[in-house]
Amino acid sequence: MSDSAVDGQAPASVPQKAEGPWAAGLRKLRQDRTAMGAVIVLLIIIVACCAAPLYAQHVSQTNPFQSNLDGTITLGGQDVDIMQADSAGLGLGVTPIGPTWHGQYFLGADNQGRDVAARMLYGGQNSLVISFFATIVTLVLAALVGTVAGFIGGWTDTVLARLLDVLWAFPIYLLAISLSIVLISKGLQIGPFNIPSNSLLLPILIIGIVYVPYVARPIRGQVMSLTRSDFVLAARCLGVPAPRVLFRDILPNVTTTLIVFAPLMMALNMLTESALSFLSIGVQPPFASWGTIIQDGEDLLYTQPMVAIAPGLAIIITVLALNFLGDGVRDAFDPRAKLRVKKG
């Protein structure tokens, strides 16, 4: 550690501009070994999920979105049915093949005879995309609402703050369930825009919106105290116009808070997405996500548990990595922050 500290200070001996808060934060983050480990794990997961089409084509050699009830694969020179007749009971039912630990059906098949490993990579794409963009939705809306309420004040603030109070008091899962069931039963139609009920946009919007109060409330508080701070007063007295004060003095401070929130929100969104998908009101067929695959595995829990276990492990590893990264980002950018994101 001491070596790297010396290395890090070496360029500073050249007289230059002082290190800005961004550079300082990034440097601290790069020196945080846990956070960097988390980044590497996340990159591996992202690359693996992006490689899903390659995996399906070259390794699993099946279409993971098409049922394959009559198929066979060759294992150790023998042809094996993917859906095997039950040996117990009347022998009428079928059980999908378990993990082969080889290229094809590495983690076994689900009830439709589809390759679980390939589905997990495709499902991971959706889980990651939804939790990422839901985070963006939350942060953008929260920044907008929080800044407008805190900066303008007066009646605007009263109305927005009361609205946030109501949404905040609303239990997250109940709000998400209400929105999901209404939207997923018939889709959403606003003027010329028609979002079909199986679009990924719906879970993104739903998850993004339900967490807005959790970020908007602290942002509003921060903007209010910044608006009353001495340096803003000084700027106003110098005749700096309000928009310039907003963009030069207030928003840069808010951005740090948003960055600190981002990984923690994404972890939370991933758990929420999986829960909604598990309740069949998240990602809709034919698409998959880690949550829907766990739900597929519920029926096979006692016979082929790997179908439910594997996507759960993927969720845990990803969320854990995001939480570690979140801790690192908080320490690097905002060491005094005491953020409590409510886990549901």
Next chain:
Amino acid sequence: MFFPVIRRLGEMLFVMFGISVVVFLIFFATPGADPAARIAGRNATPQVLAQVRHSFGFDQPLPVQYVKVMEKLFVSRDLTSFVNRGEKVIPAVVEAAPVTLSLVLGAAVIWVVFGIWVGVTAAATRGTIIDRALMFAGLVGISMPVFWVGSVANLLTQSRWHNTWLFHWVPGLGYTPLTQHPLLWFKGLVIPWITLAILYIGLYGRVLRANLVEAYQEDFIRTARAKGLSEARIMFRHALRTSLITFVSMFGLDFGALVGGGALLTEVVFNLPGVGRLTYLALQSLDLPFIMATVMYSSFFVVVANALVDIAYAWLDPRVRDAR
């Protein structure tokens, strides 16, 4: 003391009104489809549709519809399910409530005890490998989807290890009322309790450790040390007591949220017929009146619970009391 209580109750009523409007707008004014078709379910006949349209007043302006729906929910309480014809929604919710309460109360006992244990142990051994291991385990607990933990618990206790000495006592999935058979009630809920508590043990343990470590830097701890008090006494009589303030207010919020729907996933996985599982069954059949009722009643419960916690808090803590 009197004025703040009135004020908090006023806030509570305002939030309840706000929530009822939000729920109403979500269910009846979301653009995209005819609300009558949503309410009446998937295979509604034209007669049923017409009946729904009339009884909910869909041909009238939104405020009238709002009043009609609220009347059905809270005054006449005769909202009926359209999927299971004639089933009254509100009595079903009331009947399911004890199951949810049993689940959440037991889990709360476990998470408070173990949360305090984790927080105190980690803070007492801060910087050591024990502290790091506990905090890592806590983070893992926070990062696990609860329905997945429940599934794995079922796999082990109901199937794989069920016939070993470890789990042979676990009864099949389901719920036995406390009044019917107390021992079976307890046995059937142990695994769901632990499953539900894991997340909160991690969360509370981590928060408590952070608060304790902060408290240890305060002057009153140095004073206690200077007086020659034992480490155990400093921890339990001085540091823990101030650190529990956050813990207690978190507990109020989380307990309310769990009873009001947060325990849904656990109920589904363990097949416990509580309010959450009712909501789940209604979700599967797209039974919107049912979902609307459970959502409305549960969120009102949460709001009332939060208000009571705040009032109790103000009563206990003079700083909060006078700040208002």
